[in-house]
Amino acid sequence: MGAIRQVYLDHSASTPVDPRVIEAMLPYFGEVYGNPSSAHRFGSRAERAIEDARISVAGILNCQPSEVIFTSCGTESDNLAIRGAGWSARHRGKPSRLVTSPIEHSAVTNTVDQMGALMDFDTEIVPVDKFGAIDVGKFTEACQSRGALASIIYASNELGTIQDLPLLSRIAHGQGMLMHTDAVQAGGQLDLDVERLGVDMLSLSAHKFYGPKGVGLLYLKDGVELAPSQSGGSHEHGMRAGTHNTAFIVGMAKALELAYEENDERLKHFRQMRDLLIHGILDRLPCAALSGHPDRRLPSHASFILHGIDANALMMHLDMAGVAASSGSACKTGNPEPSEILLGVGYSEEEAKSGLRLSVGLQSSEDDISYALDALETAVEKLGRLKREMAR
Numbered sequence: 001m002g003a004i005r006q007v008y009l010d011h012s013a014s015t016p017v018d019p020r021v022i023e024a025m026l027p028y029f030g031e032v033y034g035n036p037s038s039a040h041r042f043g044s045r046a047e048r049a050i051e052d053a054r055i056s057v058a059g060i061l062n063c064q065p066s067e068v069i070f071t072s073c074g075t076e077s078d079n080l081a082i083r084g085a086g087w088s089a090r091h092r093g094k095p096s097r098l099v100t101s102p103i104e105h106s107a108v109t110n111t112v113d114q115m116g117a118l119m120d121f122d123t124e125i126v127p128v129d130k131f132g133a134i135d136v137g138k139f140t141e142a143c144q145s146r147g148a149l150a151s152i153i154y155a156s157n158e159l160g161t162i163q164d165l166p167l168l169s170r171i172a173h174g175q176g177m178l179m180h181t182d183a184v185q186a187g188g189q190l191d192l193d194v195e196r197l198g199v200d201m202l203s204l205s206a207h208k209f210y211g212p213k214g215v216g217l218l219y220l221k222d223g224v225e226l227a228p229s230q231s232g233g234s235h236e237h238g239m240r241a242g243t244h245n246t247a248f249i250v251g252m253a254k255a256l257e258l259a260y261e262e263n264d265e266r267l268k269h270f271r272q273m274r275d276l277l278i279h280g281i282l283d284r285l286p287c288a289a290l291s292g293h294p295d296r297r298l299p300s301h302a303s304f305i306l307h308g309i310d311a312n313a314l315m316m317h318l319d320m321a322g323v324a325a326s327s328g329s330a331c332k333t334g335n336p337e338p339s340e341i342l343l344g345v346g347y348s349e350e351e352a353k354s355g356l357r358l359s360v361g362l363q364s365s366e367d368d369i370s371y372a373l374d375a376l377e378t379a380v381e382k383l384g385r386l387k388r389e390m391a392r
Contacts, residue, residue: 004322007368012359018210024254028247036244046246053253062193069218069236074184074205075107077218081180081201084226089148097122097147102344131293132161143175154183158341159292160301169198188259211255215248270299273360277302280373304356317379326357
C-alpha cells in the first residue's frame with residue numbers, strides 16, 4: 001500500500017471540534033469565567049451567554065428556549081428522560097411501563113434494564129425488521145397495553161437506519177404515552193424540528209456534530225412532568241442540578257448552528273463519500289453485505305457484515321494501516337462478545353461478531369476512501385488466509 005496514511009472513518013463515535021466552535025468557546029475559559037448562577041456582573045455575563053445559546057438551539061429544534069435543558073452528554077439526557085418519566089408516572093399513580101427497541105444505544109437499554117431489575121418497572125422490547133426498522137404493528141400493540149414512555153432511537157448508531165418518528169409518536173400519543181428519542185446520531189444531519197417529529201423529549205450530544213465532548217441537551221416539551229435524576233441546586237428549571245459548563249454550552253450551540261447553516265453542502269459531501277465506501281466494499285469484498293436500511297440511513301454512515309471475518313482482529317489490522325473504524329457500536333469496540341444490536345436485528349452470533357461500521361466526515365476525501373478500501377481489502381485477505389491456514 002505504500003506510505004501509511006491517517007484516515008479517520010469513525011465520525012459516528014466522535015467528530016473533531018470545528019475551529020470556529022473553538023473560537024466561540026475561548027472567551028469563556030479565561031475572560032468570562034463567572035458562575036452563571038451568581039448575581040454579580042461576572043455571573044451575569046456567563047448567564048447571558050448560556051441563555052443566548054439556549055435561544056439558538058431552540059430555533060433549530062423549533063421549540064421554546066425554556067424547553068431546552070443543558071446536560072453533560074447524550075447519555076445523561078437519555079437517563080434523565082427515561083428515569084424522570086418513569087419515576088414521575090409511578091409517583092402520580094399512572095402506568096409506569098417502559099417501551100423500547102433492541103437497537104437502542106446502551107444509554108437507553110441499560111437504563112431501562114436497570115429500572116426493570118432494581119425498581120420493578122414493567123418493560124417491553126419491540127422487535128425490528130432485518131434492516132433495523134421498528135415493527136409498527138408490534139409497536140402499536142405494545143403502546144395499547146399503556147405505559148409511561150416509549151423511547152425509540154431516531155437513527156441507529158450501529159446500523160444507520162432512520163426511524164419514522166412522526167408515525168411512532170402519533171401511535172404512542174394515541175395511547176396516552178410520552179415519546180422520547182435518542183437523536184444523538186441524528187444531530188447535525190437529520191431534521192430536528194420537534195413539532196414535525198412529534199416527540200415529547202429528544203436527546204443530543206455536541207461531539208457528534210463537531211462540538212466539544214462533555215455537553216449535551218434534552219428537549220423537554222412544556223407540560224411534561226419529569227422527576228429529576230440529579231438533585232442539588234435549581235439549575236435548568238430544577239431539572240438538572242450543577243454549575244453550568246458555559247464554554248461547552250456556547251460551543252454546542254455554535255456547532256449546531258453551523259451544522260444547519262451548512263446542512264445541504266455537508267449532507268451532499270457525506271452522501272458522496274458514504275456511497276463511494278459502500279459501492280467500493282460491495283464490489284471488492286465478496287464476504288461483505290450491507291447492514292441497516294439500504295436507503296433510509298444516515299448520510300454519513302456505512303455498515304456491513306463481513307462474513308467469516310472477526311471484526312476485532314480487523315480493527316487491529318486497519319489501525320496498523322492508519323484507518324480508524326469501528327466494529328459495530330463504538331461502545332463495544334474490543335469486546336469479543338457479539339453485538340447486541342446485530343443480534344437484535346436477527347444476525348447469528350458469528351455474523352454479529354463480524355460487523356464493520358465506517359462513518360465519513362467533513363474532512364473525508366476521495367483519496368481517503370480509496371486508501372481505506374485498499375487497506376480493508378488487504379486486511380480481509382490476510383485474515384481470510386490466516387483463518388484457512390489455522391483450519392488445516
